[in-house]
Amino acid sequence: MTSLTNPRVPVLEVSDLAISYHDGGAYQEVVHGVSFRVEAGQVVALVGESGSGKTTTAQSIIGLLAANGRVDRGAIKLNGTDISRWSDKQLDTIRGASISLVPQDPGSSLNPVKTIGDQVGEILEIHGKLRGKDLERRVVALLDRVGLSEPEFRARQYPHELSGGMRQRVLIAIAITLKPQLIIADEPTSALDVTVQKRILDLIDELRREYGTAVLLVTHDLGIAADRADRVVVLQGGRVQEEGSAIDVLASPRSAYTRQLIADAPSLARSVTRAPATARLPDESAPADDIVVVEQLVQAFRRPGTGQPPLLAVDKVSFRVRRGTTHALVGESGSGKTTTIRAVVGFQRPTSGTIRVDGTDLANLNGEALRQFRRKIQLVYQNPYASLDPRQTVFGIIEEPLLNFGAVKRTERRAKVMSILGRVGLPEATALRRPHALSGGQRQRVAIARALILEPQVVVLDEAVSALDVTVQARILDLLDELQQDLGLTYLFVSHDLAVVRQIADTVSVLRGGRLVDGGPVAQVFEQPGSDYTRELINAIPGRNHPVFA
């Protein structure tokens, strides 16, 4: 690691940077005097939650602030030259060549109507490096370098034909093409599955070492910062809270905010704060009271016109959930976890197998009986921004299920909504607001309140905390725990995040490609994984091997 006394000029030196956004009338400052530096070959993590200004800061460095943003003061020095006031024309000469970008969402970061080869080749074309056959050969070599199989074939494919991880490899290939001195990686893996995430971060690490490129890693995940960065800059509300070597910051954080972040990060949790999951399980000898029983569930989807056999999205999956406990379904995209819960809540009929909820066999339910059954089991969705009607008030959103199920007097409805608002920790004034006036965490509380108003016995949480910042996520997990203890709820918790699962679940089923590969009490699955895949998932949790947390 390079020390601060090194006389060499740093690759990037940001000093007293202030940025504001034009919002209707006036400019509002969102980044207030941020300073940090990145030495050659270093990885510096810019860590913070949404609204911390980390992405805005990163965008300003490469001159890609949104049209309504501007740099108010301060300097962005690239190799000693201040580029903060450069025109687009000047910046075009260094973008791609000296600074490059690995974006957040590989799904939408490639042009859907151009081939992979064209998009990688474009950077060589723009900077006039190569053309014709040489360019094509270089593109194939780059795709090969970032670990894509059959690179010649990939070069002719379009983005939609590649998986998320493969697309991120393509974007990394673009970023390293001209061997820039600095790569800005803006949440490069937050949209990817955890095992893919690890492989992508390994690749960035490897290329950094090979090319000696410095990396500014923008992330909300302290675990990733702990694993990958030499230095960590913690941002909150547009200000640097703390800066230092990764080990110092994580082992002995100086600011209260950093301490909070570390405490709330599930992947860094040194000890499980909650009562040990297994302790709350009833004795093995006690009569089993399984509220959800899934046996040999199969869900097949026909693929007309392709001549292929039906797709087995879920293939003979069985699990049981005891009343009052939390069962987690864990798996990556395509593992069948969402399909499984859709069958459990009665949205779709299983191809075969049985599902019993509180003694009722779902196969026997139709029409009105099925509708009444939904009182017992409620869903909370992943995205708190999309799952609430933007035109209804919070009161209306929470009240609606009551209107759907029988006549409840207006005064009684009001009392119920207000009491549930209190339960989920929202002030009464929230009732008259609309979703857009609430934060992500508040919205998810509203979604939980809506699920609870019918006093269900089972709540299905479909990635319900995945879209939230760690500190918000920790508060929602606390709330869920409290509600479970007070109301005796049973949770079916769907997640791709094993670290969160370890915190909240009592039992777990690990799914892969529609099959159950592992299952049992959480502690047992973590300590003695029953499959290689589970082991791979556990190893991919960022931060877990960091000396500070080991």
Add this chain to the structure above:
Amino acid sequence: MTSRYLLGRVGQALLVLWAAFTVSFVLLQAMPGDAILIKFQNPDLGLTAQQIAEIRASYGAEGPLWLQYIHSIGNFLTGNFGYSVQAGVPVSASLAAHLPVTLKLAMLGFLLASIFAVAIAFLSSLAPFAWLRSAIQSIPSLFISVPTFWLGIMLIQIFSFRLKLVPVINPDPWQEFILPVITLAVPISAPLAQVLVRNIDEVLTRPFVAVARAKGATRNRVLWRHVAKNALLPTLTIAGVLFGELIAGAVVTETVFGLNGIGGLTERAVGSQDAAVLQAIVVLSAAAFVIINLIVDLVFPILDPRLRTNPGAAA
């Protein structure tokens, strides 16, 4: 694209044609009176009721309605569109005489409308100042609110009579089309431009644009190499739908400029209740509409790789 998909689309197209034929047949028959009565009942001709009945029989206008329906659908299928009562010539000859004018007008009009739309959309996106941008973006609203007949008259007033740029008396075959094509293009270009402006704005916010900028691509390059195709693709679907407006616009435009096309023919046929001619025009317009939309649907997968089914590509 499978051949099954292709067959399905062609089948749908035929169904639409049949429906257009049937609906127009029923509507035309439901009108009181017909072209034969209008032409031959004139007292000056002094025809007896029996003579008129014979004429009716010779046109196939007698007999039960369902028989006439079967008869004329059979004729249409064999390419026989019947006789125009008013003009006394086969409908097909009448169409052949008037169609080229309308075809030329419609095609040139659509071409010019596309040019207008693309110019408005891309100029507004390249405009260096906010005021210029909003000025350019307000053009479509202006275009869409101008009535075709008024625009035609204004264009003649200004360019022919005041500025004397385009002759109205004995123009050559191309000069004759200049003002009508502009008149037709203006209202068609407006919705195209509006959709295109919105699409460009939307595509500009997508992350792949930032990635292209991060490669060092200039604003112009991003606009032409990355944004243009993504923004134009969805516009193609409404271009197919706008064809209907194009036909309607052509009728008014031909009337204003005295062009002897399908528009003029339609106008006269309506006046004299010339059912055979109207029937043929309805079916012809429906056919053109269906074919244009069929082409749009079939061309789409060629332009947009995401719509190509490519087995094995997901490997």
